[in-house]
Amino acid sequence: MPEPTKPSVAAREPHVIEFERKQALLEKVRTTRSSMLQNMAKVEGRKPDKHYSWINRDENRITHFQAQGYVICKDPDIKTNWKKEDGTHVRGDLILMETSAELHEVWKYEGELRAVEDLEASRDSFKAFAGKNQIPVNETRP
Numbered sequence: 031m032p033e034p035t036k037p038s039v040a041a042r043e044p045h046v047i048e049f050e051r052k053q054a055l056l057e058k059v060r061t062t063r064s065s066m067l068q069n070m071a072k073v074e075g076r077k078p079d080k081h082y083s084w085i086n087r088d089e090n091r092i093t094h095f096q097a098q099g100y101v102i103c104k105d106p107d108i109k110t111n112w113k114k115e116d117g118t119h120v121r122g123d124l125i126l127m128e129t130s131a132e133l134h135e136v137w138k139y140e141g142e143l144r145a146v147e148d149l150e151a152s153r154d155s156f157k158a159f160a161g162k163n164q165i166p167v168n169e170t171r172p
Contacts, residue, residue, distance in 0.1 A: 071084055072111070075107040077110045078131070079130060079132075080128050080129070080131055081110075081134035082126060082128050082129045082130075084127075087120070087125045093124070099133045100129040101127060102118055102127055103127055103129060104116075104117035104132050106127070110126065
């Protein structure tokens with residue numbers, strides 16, 4: 031069975047042609063932006079036992095991350111395009127911070143647990159509401 035062929039440009043509706051042109055342009059912009067952002071955030075000399083993050087320099091954000099065990103990165107082996115004379119790495123309103131990779135994993139895991147707990151609390155709250163209002167609830171089990 032022959033493969034279906036795409037209609038010629040002349041046979042397609044102008045709005046379809048314009049939509050496809052914009053889709054192709056959007057894909058090009060997304061690819062360029064992604065590559066550009068990756069290069070901008072590039073951190074060379076990373077240590078495998080550390081996790082590095084570009085954090086907003088707002089005092090509240092820095093305090094929040096310091097409370098999670100992050101410190102402002104001044105490691106002389108770390109290289110970025112934004113290294114300052116004081117050893118910090120500042121890119122616009124962002125500053126490079128670091129913590130142990132293990133501690134980062136713990137915080138990431140804690141966030142995942144909190145998300146699950148929030149979902150369970152929402153489910154339980156809905157079930158309580160439904161029970162008070164005599165609304166039947168069917169639960170599926172995995």
